[in-house]
Amino acid sequence: MSTPAISIEHLRKCYGDLVAVDDLTLQIERGEFFGLLGPNGAGKTTTINTVVGLVKPTSGHIFVHGLDALRDYRRVHRLIGIAHQEIILDGQFLNAREILLYQAGYFGIPPRRAKPRADELLERFGLWEKRSARVRELSGGQKRRLLLAKALMHDPEILILDEPTAGADVELRLQLWEMLQSFHRQGKTILLTTHYLEEAERLCERVVILHEGRLRALGAPAELRRSHHRERLEDVFLELVRGEQE
């Protein structure tokens, strides 16, 4: 049996007195579409940033494909592509295509392989016409798509997306959903954080609901609805987060 895509064991992260993530343990299987839900400040971004090494855990362990995310960070990073919530693009002096080529370079991909890959992703994400544009010349939606293309440049096994559709209009959101589903159909693992419960219900096979850094519920959306006797995932979420009871 293969090791999980991501295994988080008793993760705890404190910022001074604030406990951002508190004793979080969960496993994400290979090929799974997994959602990380919770209100602002629930610990979603801290959790995924710990997985990719941008945040140092206070205690606990993270394994990616069985590799220790702290000790084997270089091998772990090869497996992961991440699109951050903030639009982080090295766009001061690089255009859209160059951003993708540099990204490939950081992952050790030689230019002869990187160039066709960048062109393929620019086409696929509808950015070919904008390949020579600087980041400031791109619309919000185009920047979001470029972020996703950047995360996919090295063809990672695991895609981590922090609020990928935040601020996206309906059309862009549907486009992004289709792209993510297509990526998932290739057998890749997706870890998604989102505020949109409809998005989680539509895309994710399992979700975890975090509140104040602690795991409040874990399971398939339908299973959570059933076990909480609710018709909508949103009601389950509100019950867990607000402690509302009918």
Add this chain to the structure above:
Amino acid sequence: MIGFLTLLKREIVRFLKDALDTIVPPTVGVILFMLIFGLALGARLGEVDGVPYIQFVMPGLILISVIRNSFMNPAYSLFQSRWEGNIADFLVSPLSHTQIALAIILGGVLRGLIVGALVLCAALFLTDLPFAQPVLLFIYALAVSVGFAGLGCIVGLWTKGWEGVNTVNTFVLDPLVMLGGVFYSLEMVRGVPIIEPLTALNPLTYITEGFRQTVLGGSEAQMLTGLGLTLALGAICVGAALVLFRVGYHLKA
């Protein structure tokens, strides 16, 4: 290796694409120093340590260019990447912390050497320089640029705002350079209150003097003393920068 070379290329492209801000002004600034201190005032100062003042001052001015630009490039580049968040691109890649630090330092070294070479070319239009020890001169310039690029890397990690880099530049680098024997020798300020002790205590005085000897010829002991100090400074600054990267200082929450 591809990852390291890509990041190094990024650092080089960053300052070359912006040469009007990164290469031209520091070169022009030092050329103005050459014209004023070398030609205008130098003619009235006569000889210093047995050479015309214009020759005396040139090696120090070349060294200033190398120091400033080697320091500025990593300090600004690193802080800008932290500020804009794209430092995450390097940190989530398979690049090791050491590779990231060395690529950023090497970017600074190259900018320092490029500006230093341009200033040297300008100096040759104004006076003759004998280049007594050309190999040692290059090693010296390289060691100085590595050391100050390492310092720039530390400052780029340490600062929490743009003003931090300027503060270090104004309150640390400028006094070190100005009181570091570029414009005068230690012998010239013997008995001058404040200036003599500050100059004598300043390690850059010995680094500048040693570098001057590699250009103009003179005491090998001074060359080697200066080079030894430079290498020690380089080892401390680069070592500290590598440690700070490894522990994720101001890089990882």
